[in-house]
Amino acid sequence: MTISPLFRLGAALLCCILISQALGQDCSCNFHVKGDCQANGNACVCKLPIGPDLTPIDCTKPIPKCFLMKRESNPGKGGRRPKPENALVDNDGLYNPDCEGNGIFKARQCNNTETCWCVNSAGVRRTDKGDKNWKCTELVRTFWVIVQLTRNNTDSIPEADLKKAIADTITNRYKLPAKFITNIEFEGPLIYIDLKQNTTEKTPNDVDIADVGYYMEKDVSSQFNTQCVLASLM
Ligand SMILES: *[C@@H]1O[C@H](CO)[C@@H](O)[C@H](O)[C@H]1NC(C)=O
Numbered sequence: 001m002t003i004s005p006l007f008r009l010g011a012a013l014l015c016c017i018l019i020s021q022a023l024g025q026d027c028s029c030n031f032h033v034k035g036d037c038q039a040n041g042n043a044c045v046c047k048l049p050i051g052p053d054l055t056p057i058d059c060t061k062p063i064p065k066c067f068l069m070k071r072e073s074n075p076g077k078g079g080r081r082p083k084p085e086n087a088l089v090d091n092d093g094l095y096n097p098d099c100e101g102n103g104i105f106k107a108r109q110c111n112n113t114e115t116c117w118c119v120n121s122a123g124v125r126r127t128d129k130g131d132k133n134w135k136c137t138e139l140v141r142t143f144w145v146i147v148q149l150t151r152n153n154t155d156s157i158p159e160a161d162l163k164k165a166i167a168d169t170i171t172n173r174y175k176l177p178a179k180f181i182t183n184i185e186f187e188g189p190l191i192y193i194d195l196k197q198n199t200t201e202k203t204p205n206d207v208d209i210a211d212v213g214y215y216m217e218k219d220v221s222s223q224f225n226t227q228c229v230l231a232s233l234m
């Protein structure tokens with residue numbers, strides 16, 4: 001009996017959910033292989049090495065993009081093999097960001113230099129650059145993130161099923177409530193996923209759509225050692 005691609009897709013997603021539950025009980029970090037978690041009574045307390053520091057993180061949902069970018073731009077010591085030149089997918093947006101304690105980007109970023117600029121909540125530059133006196137009055141919220149994926153070996157899967165599998169992956173793996181996935185659309189070999197979340201809709205506990213978008217990008221380019229990877233399904 002041959003297994004249809006759809007079944008394989010379903011099986012892979014199921015496996016992914018089981019793995020995260022098993023890891024969760026162990027008090028380990030589901031969202032970063034380098035997350036270091038210790039059980040403390042009923043709580044599971046996690047930290048992530050970012051540069052020379054250990055930063056407290058919540059390992060039950062995607063780790064804020066600001067922390068991840070900071071980690072990437074501070075590889076730290078310990079003899080890590082340098083990344084091959086072409087391994088970094090980030091399109092020239094990488095800098096060493098300043099993050100708030102909860103992982104939100106500070107409105108003004110200077111990349112450890114004398115040159116500063118203002119960013120939005122996805123950490124993307126939104127103004128000209130200036131000197132140290134450059135003022136950024138507020139962190140402008142990115143309320144719409146479009147994720148573009150390329151289909152790979154999914155031609156035989158009905159679009160409705162693929163749509164459901166993608167939505168389920170985003171809610172299960174990335175913990176984004178389904179109401180923030182506003183559209184999934186197919187155009188030739190491309191899949192467009194609209195994530196929308198404005199200030200009034202997002203509760204403090206909701207994962208941010210910018211963090212989800214960043215995770216999807218990393219998972220798809222296999223930079224994270226994740227056990228369930230959207231890329232392997234596409
Ligand atoms: C940030 O600084 C690094 C190292 O000085 C540099 O390579 C990189 O281009 C800078 N990034 C931005 C966005 O200015």
Ligand SMILES: *[C@@H]1O[C@H](CO)[C@@H](O)[C@H](O)[C@H]1NC(C)=O
Binds near residue numbers: 152153234
């Ligand atoms: C498409 O999927 C196959 C395996 O199913 C994989 O070997 C190949 O690298 C993928 N191509 C892209 C562009 O991701």
Ligand SMILES: *[C@@H]1O[C@H](CO)[C@@H](O)[C@H](O)[C@H]1NC(C)=O
Binds near residue numbers: 198199200201
């Ligand atoms: C946020 O989105 C909701 C639902 O789409 C909408 O009703 C509301 O007006 C929006 N709020 C702001 C401040 O844009």
